[in-house]
Amino acid sequence: AFPTLPHALLSLFELRYGFCRDAASFASPFRPHSDGRQERAEANRIPYLLLLLAFRIFRSSMGCGVSTSADSRVSLLVERGVDDTRPVRAESCSLSGVVGHLDETLRLAAALSVHRPSIEAETQTQMWRQIQSAKERGSGDGTDVAIGPLRVCQPPMQTLLVFSREDSQSDAFWWAAERGRYRCDIAFDRSSAEGTYLERRHELVIIDLRSRETLDGEEVCRCIRGARQSDYTVIVGIVESTCEPVDINRFLSTGFNRISHENSDVDSCRAELETIERGEVRSQFKLLTSTAFVQAVESCNDAIEVTTEEAVYQYVNPAFEKMTGYKREDVIGRTPRQLKSDKTEQSIVEGMDANLRSGREWEGRLFGRRKSGEDYPQDVRVVPVFAPSGKVIHHVGVKKDISQQVEAYANLRQAAQGIAQVQEELHQSPLFNHKNGRRNRKLMTSPSLSANTSRESAPAETSLAKVMSMLNKAQEQSGTAQSVAQSLERIMELLRSSELYSTWRTDETIDDDPRTRDFVGGLMGPSRHVLHSTSSADVHDGKRLARCGRSPASPAGQQKTLQPLESASSDVRDILAKEIHWNFDIINLERVTEKRPLYWLGMQIFRRLDLCNQLKISDRTLMEWLHLIETNYHPTNTYHNSTHAADVLHAAASFIARPKVKALLPWQDVFSILVAAIVHDVDHPGRTNSFLCASGHPLAILYNDTAVLESHHAAFAFKITTNSDSCNILKGLPPEDYREARRSIIDMVLATDMTKHFECLRKFQTSLSLTTGDGCAAEPPAPPSAEFKVAMKRVLIKVADIANPARPWKLCQTWAHRISQEYFDQTDEEKRLGLPLHLPVFDRTTCNVPKSQVQFIEFFVLDLFSVWDEFAEIGDAMEHLTSNYERWKKGPAADDDEEASQTPASDGSSRTSKSSFSLPVEEVS
Numbered sequence: 001a002f003p004t005l006p007h008a009l010l011s012l013f014e015l016r017y018g019f020c021r022d023a024a025s026f027a028s029p030f031r032p033h034s035d036g037r038q039e040r041a042e043a044n045r046i047p048y049l050l051l052l053l054a055f056r057i058f059r060s061s062m063g064c065g066v067s068t069s070a071d072s073r074v075s076l077l078v079e080r081g082v083d084d085t086r087p088v089r090a091e092s093c094s095l096s097g098v099v100g101h102l103d104e105t106l107r108l109a110a111a112l113s114v115h116r117p118s119i120e121a122e123t124q125t126q127m128w129r130q131i132q133s134a135k136e137r138g139s140g141d142g143t144d145v146a147i148g149p150l151r152v153c154q155p156p157m158q159t160l161l162v163f164s165r166e167d168s169q170s171d172a173f174w175w176a177a178e179r180g181r182y183r184c185d186i187a188f189d190r191s192s193a194e195g196t197y198l199e200r201r202h203e204l205v206i207i208d209l210r211s212r213e214t215l216d217g218e219e220v221c222r223c224i225r226g227a228r229q230s231d232y233t234v235i236v237g238i239v240e241s242t243c244e245p246v247d248i249n250r251f252l253s254t255g256f257n258r259i260s261h262e263n264s265d266v267d268s269c270r271a272e273l274e275t276i277e278r279g280e281v282r283s284q285f286k287l288l289t290s291t292a293f294v295q296a297v298e299s300c301n302d303a304i305e306v307t308t309e310e311a312v313y314q315y316v317n318p319a320f321e322k323m324t325g326y327k328r329e330d331v332i333g334r335t336p337r338q339l340k341s342d343k344t345e346q347s348i349v350e351g352m353d354a355n356l357r358s359g360r361e362w363e364g365r366l367f368g369r370r371k372s373g374e375d376y377p378q379d380v381r382v383v384p385v386f387a388p389s390g391k392v393i394h395h396v397g398v399k400k401d402i403s404q405q406v407e408a409y410a411n412l413r414q415a416a417q418g419i420a421q422v423q424e425e426l427h428q429s430p431l432f433n434h435k436n437g438r439r440n441r442k443l444m445t446s447p448s449l450s451a452n453t454s455r456e457s458a459p460a461e462t463s464l465a466k467v468m469s470m471l472n473k474a475q476e477q478s479g480t481a482q483s484v485a486q487s488l489e490r491i492m493e494l495l496r497s498s499e500l501y502s503t504w505r506t507d508e509t510i511d512d513d514p515r516t517r518d519f520v521g522g523l524m525g526p527s528r529h530v531l532h533s534t535s536s537a538d539v540h541d542g543k544r545l546a547r548c549g550r551s552p553a554s555p556a557g558q559q560k561t562l563q564p565l566e567s568a569s570s571d572v573r574d575i576l577a578k579e580i581h582w583n584f585d586i587i588n589l590e591r592v593t594e595k596r597p598l599y600w601l602g603m604q605i606f607r608r609l610d611l612c613n614q615l616k617i618s619d620r621t622l623m624e625w626l627h628l629i630e631t632n633y634h635p636t637n638t639y640h641n642s643t644h645a646a647d648v649l650h651a652a653a654s655f656i657a658r659p660k661v662k663a664l665l666p667w668q669d670v671f672s673i674l675v676a677a678i679v680h681d682v683d684h685p686g687r688t689n690s691f692l693c694a695s696g697h698p699l700a701i702l703y704n705d706t707a708v709l710e711s712h713h714a715a716f717a718f719k720i721t722t723n724s725d726s727c728n729i730l731k732g733l734p735p736e737d738y739r740e741a742r743r744s745i746i747d748m749v750l751a752t753d754m755t756k757h758f759e760c761l762r763k764f765q766t767s768l769s770l771t772t773g774d775g776c777a778a779e780p781p782a783p784p785s786a787e788f789k790v791a792m793k794r795v796l797i798k799v800a801d802i803a804n805p806a807r808p809w810k811l812c813q814t815w816a817h818r819i820s821q822e823y824f825d826q827t828d829e830e831k832r833l834g835l836p837l838h839l840p841v842f843d844r845t846t847c848n849v850p851k852s853q854v855q856f857i858e859f860f861v862l863d864l865f866s867v868w869d870e871f872a873e874i875g876d877a878m879e880h881l882t883s884n885y886e887r888w889k890k891g892p893a894a895d896d897d898e899e900a901s902q903t904p905a906s907d908g909s910s911r912t913s914k915s916s917f918s919l920p921v922e923e924v925s
Contacts, residue, residue: 145286150293154285157277160202161186162193164214168264169238173206176269182277190216194223202233203281204273209237209251210262218254225255232288234280238262303378303399309392311335323378323401325371341367341375352382359384359392368399376403562623565603576604582654582876583808586647595635597646602626602678605653611674614667616732624727628720632683638825639818640684645677647815651800652677658872661796664784669793672741675729676748676797679717684709687826689753690838694830707753714749718742744793751794752801757860760798764791765867792871799868805857806865806874806881820849853888857881 143154159182163170170186177184185200187193197205205224209217221235234257239246241261251259257280260272297304303320307313313331321327324339331339344367355362363381370376378399385394568576571592578584579601589597603619603626606612612622633642652673655661665673685692689708692700703711722728730738751760767788784792804815823842830837837843841852861881869878 143282145282145289150289152289154282156182157204157273157281158183158200158202159185159273160193160197160200160205162188162205162215162217162220163208164188164211169208169262172264172266172269173273175266176273179266180270180273180277182273188215190220190223193220194227197224197233198227201229203284204276205233205235207235207237207256209259210240218251221255229288232284234258234276234284236260236276303397303401305336305397305399307336307395307397309395311395314394320399323370323399324368339368341369343367343375356382356384356392356395359386365402368401376401377406378402562620562627564619564623565600565607568600572600576600579604579650579653580608580657582874582880584650585811586643586650587811587814589646590643595641595643596630598630598633598642598649598678599623599626601646601649602674605649605674609653609667609670609674611667611671615671615729617729621727621729621731624724625721625729626678628727629678629682629717632716632720633681634684634686637684637686638821639815640681640686640822645679645681647803648680648797648800649674649677651803652796655796655800655868655872655874658874661792661872664789664792668737668741669744669789672744673748673793673796675717675741676745677800679745680713680749680752680797680801681709682713683716684713686822687829688838691826691830691835694835694838695833707750707755710750710753714746717745717749747790748793748797751798754860757798757864760791760794761864761867764795767791768867768871795864795868796872799864802861802864803877805853805861805884806877807884808880809884809887812880812884816849816853820847820852848891850888850891854885857885857888 145152145154159173159177161170161173161184163186165188166186174184174186182204185196185202187196193205193207196202205221207217207220208215217237221237224230224233224235235255237251237256237259239259239261241263246259248259258276263269263272297317300317301319303323304315304317305313305320306315313334313336316326316328316331320331326339348364348366352362352364352366361381361383364379366378366380367375368378379402380397380399382395382397384392385396387393569592572589575585575589575592586597586601589601593600603623606622607619612619629645630642633640633645635641656665656670656673689700691697692708693705697708699712700708702708720727721730725731730741733741750756767785768791804819805812807815820842823839824844824847827837827839827842828844829835841847862885865874865878865881868874
């Protein structure tokens with residue numbers, strides 16, 4: 001009875017543009033009229049048939065669907081229009097609703113006529129993105145749900161309809177889901193239902209049980225229940241509305257949660273869905289969310305237990321098993337009697353029981369007992385759980401094993417006491433309080449000395465304060481093992497670093513005086529400049545630099561005849577007879593031995609200490625070795641030559657003879673100290689580390705710009721010593737003694753690096769404070785610690801290396817002239833090569849030598865000698881140091897010699913010196 005297609009389209013557009021004369025009839029119910037106007041009802045059905053026809057035509061022509069909901073609405077309208085036995089709600093079949101769906105169809109058709117594939121893909125992609133976005137948000141139209149203190153958002157319910165075919169019941173649930181804004185899918189057989197469920201995991205599944213022949217609903221339910229986590233899905237079965245009783249138990253045992261009778265009313269279906277969503281679905285959602293709490297408890301590092309009011313275990317987590325040693329099955333259903341320790345005070349137990357009986361929480365420290373019988377401390381918190389009636393039904397206990405924290409706290413407390421003692425000893429050290437008599441008090445009378453002392457000690461005090469603060473913080477946090485571990489690690493890093501001991505900084509005093517800054521920085525800081533433009537041949541054309549690092553000079557090629565000590569001249573013997581005194585004149589020995597002081601002084605000291613017998617070597621071997629070492633010192637150096645090595649050897653031997661030092665050193669250590677003093681500057685090129693690094697010297701490249709000369713001195717000394725058996729003074733040592741002697745010698749030579757000056761000083765000062773106990777030169781306990789002996793030997797060699805300011809004035813003055821001349825030569829060469837000036841204050845035309853000596857004494861010598869005097873009691877050296885320091889502070893007037901003011905330049909020519917303190921001619925000839 002359908003009209004032709006043109007007629008249908010014409011009617012369609014009449015409907016769209018309002019040309020229908022009886023538009024109001026579209027809102028009428030589609031049922032036979034009681035007055036017999038059947039013809040009008042039939043006529044009313046025609047526009048809906050036209051709508052369905054047009055909808056199908058457009059849908060098939062576009063190749064893509066309008067929304068499924070729109071298709072269902074139109075189909076429902078037409079179906080209900082044809083079947084006039086079922087009432088339709090007026091708003092569902094109103095003209096405005098139909099026209100709205102038609103507009104959607106027309107818009108899609110117009111868009112597809114322009115660019116069908118892109119519009120189709122874009123439309124489907126947008127719809128899919130909207131669905132996925134809503135799922136990811138989980139709360140597009142979700143509901144906030146409270147589970148105790150937890151607040152979660154329950155996403156819109158996803159519903160799966162499983163029916164054998166589309167009918168009024170499936171449509172009613174579809175419409176109900178649409179109105180309730182629930183996500184809805186539909187499947188028509190078991191396989192599609194199972195696949196859709198596994199993909200979406202719907203919260204609600206509605207299965208049609210009315211026709212077993214077309215769809216086995218019970219089999220569908222069993223398939224869904226077989227999926228993982230399907231226990232949290234609500235499954236509802238729809239049965240026919242008959243008077244026959246339904247076997248509810250059979251359906252419940254299959255897996256259904258409830259059974260409902262069919263009802264195609266949309267409002268009733270919507271009410272059913274909302275009831276299920278707020279009831280079973282929300283309960284299952286809460287249960288699913290509560291599994292997060294269970295997982296958190298199972299994964300917790302603290303032991304958690306749940307007991308009844310009568311203290312019977314109902315649950316324990318894995319941490320409880322690990323802490324106590326009991327398995328879960330060993331304690332469930334039992335009381336914690338076997339886990340209690342007798343170490344817990346009875347008053348604490350009684351207080352806990354009283355709190356729990358009154359329904360209050362309890363928190364405190366108890367002792368527990370492991371399965372092995374070991375008692376351990378634990379922090380415990382017990383919380384009661386109440387029933388709705390207000391009765392306590394459970395107790396939840398959280399326990400933490402704090403045995404490690406208690407032990408760590410005890411260790412930290414001891415460490416804090418030790419650091420506090422070190423801090424106190426530092427306040428009583430020579431830098432703060434001198435108890436050795438008049439000589440040390442003189443050192444502190446000068447305002448500049450006092451300022452320097454404060455400057456030197458402040459960083460050490462700051463570092464100790466940091467350590468103390470961290471230890472206190474670690475004690476406060478001892479209840480948390482991780483925080484204790486982190487604090488201890490940071491403390492150890494600070495103690496291992498040189499920051500605690502390296503106290504030199506460019507403070508305001510240095511910054512205010514550019515000359516002081518340049519002088520101290522040149523001695524302390526390695527060069528940051530590397531030469532690139534100057535060729536190697538230009539840089540290393542000097543004889544001393546060309547020789548440094550090359551093959552060692554052989555004693556066989558020397559013209560000197562090795563003489564034993566007995567054949568020395570009377571002048572040499574007379575001078576050597578005074579070598580035990582601090583005022584020993586090494587410059588006079590250099591003169592009478594024709595610049596061979598190291599050979600003769602070494603023979604004298606080794607014989608006095610009987611070291612050849614201890615080493616099991618002959619005097620000839622010692623003579624060969626001393627001659628070899630001396631010939632590898634550069635005689636062209638004005639300062640770093642064999643005379644300087646002999647001077648350091650004499651100072652070291654003098655310190656070794658001091659009673660407190662002598663009591664601590666076996667002959668092996670004495671031998672190592674003397675050897676380190678003899679070789680500490682062997683093959684020195686007469687240039688500083690900074691110069692070698694800036695000029696790209698092979699030694700700087702070899703030692704990576706780090707302690708270049710010191711590393712070379714140690715390596716070179718062992719190389720030439722072990723090259724020939726005739727001069728190897730180490731050949732008689734057992735392997736263990738040899739390894740220890742080598743380690744000790746290398747360590748002391750490396751300690752002469754000025755960049756390690758303050759580190760060595762503060763480490764010795766700290767070790768001395770811990771060893772002596774009162775910080776006032778008390779007798780150290782026997783035997784001393786290995787750390788103290790290492791620190792002591794480092795400081796001994798350093799004091800000997802820079803002992804020139806503590807020599808008698810004439811010697812002090814001579815050494816100042818010599819070191820200044822060597823620095824003058826380096827500055828001249830840096831200017832010639834275009835290198836950065838590392839010691840710009842030592843410009844021979846502008847240098848103020850007395851001021852440079854004052855700066856050197858203030859920044860490097862005073863503190864070192866004060867601490868060393870605190871231990872070794874070097875009163876004679878301290879007296880000279882005090883006197884020389886005061887004389888240098890007078891400036892040029894300190895030079896009471898009548899030498900000429902002509903200073904020879906490094907190239908041999910003579911120029912007039914404009915320096916504030918002239919260098920004697922004979923000292924640089």
